[in-house]
Amino acid sequence: MRPGELTTLEQIQLMARAAAAQAMSTPSMLRLRLGRYPTRTPELRKRPLPDTKLCSEALDHARGTLSPAVLNHSLRCWIWADAFAQIDAIEYDPEDLFTACALHDVGLGAEGSAEHGCFTYISAADAEELATRVGTSERSVRRIGEAIRLHMDLTVDRGAGADAYLLHAAAHFDVAGRRAPEIPRATVDATIAEYPRTGFTDEFAQSMRREVELRPHSRAATLWRSGMALPLRTNPLDWKSR
Numbered sequence: 001m002r003p004g005e006l007t008t009l010e011q012i013q014l015m016a017r018a019a020a021a022q023a024m025s026t027p028s029m030l031r032l033r034l035g036r037y038p039t040r041t042p043e044l045r046k047r048p049l050p051d052t053k054l055c056s057e058a059l060d061h062a063r064g065t066l067s068p069a070v071l072n073h074s075l076r077c078w079i080w081a082d083a084f085a086q087i088d089a090i091e092y093d094p095e096d097l098f099t100a101c102a103l104h105d106v107g108l109g110a111e112g113s114a115e116h117g118c119f120t121y122i123s124a125a126d127a128e129e130l131a132t133r134v135g136t137s138e139r140s141v142r143r144i145g146e147a148i149r150l151h152m153d154l155t156v157d158r159g160a161g162a163d164a165y166l167l168h169a170a171a172h173f174d175v176a177g178r179r180a181p182e183i184p185r186a187t188v189d190a191t192i193a194e195y196p197r198t199g200f201t202d203e204f205a206q207s208m209r210r211e212v213e214l215r216p217h218s219r220a221a222t223l224w225r226s227g228m229a230l231p232l233r234t235n236p237l238d239w240k241s242r
Helices: 008-033 053-065 068-088 094-103 119-134 138-150 162-176 185-194 200-214 219-225 229-233
Strands: none
Touching: 008 219, 053 068, 053 094, 053 119, 068 094, 068 162, 068 185, 068 200, 094 119, 094 138, 094 162, 119 138, 119 219, 138 162, 162 229, 200 219, 200 229
């Protein structure tokens, strides 16, 4: 097996967990849709993009690799990740987290790899190579790569590290609306105005279907087969402001 691939048993277990998680989230999403879910309204500051060589290189690479829709998703993830850091009172390294956010999907839909069995591993290897070339510390290179490899997991706890925890929270928020009641709608609207979601849902769905074809034993492919299209299509970030 290639790194990133799941055994048949692991795929079955993941599909069962994903179905259970989706069933548990449906009532809260319905209440939110009906305007009956109380929304936390913490005062969130907006953190600017880190002004470092690594972040500049990562942003340039993302711009040259990703489509406009996926690039905007990646930049929204940086804002969501920082928002969840404020909500959850988590300290993090802005340079490492931004790099992970910017590059976490550069392998999505990429051609088949003899070395890697999941697009997250392709993305991680790409980000690690860039960070190493720029002269980033080995510790940061490891944290960036691990955050990217873990971001498609169903859950990531704080023990995995701030970067992994926050990228995971941000990506799942942007793709499926997980933890939607926790970020003020004003923050959501301002972020989407800056980095529009135009075309993202359709393009992401197409890329995930391609992952099923290219890497059928990966976590991404397994989650798509387990019904990931439903939360993607009903994401509250795409609803009009209440």
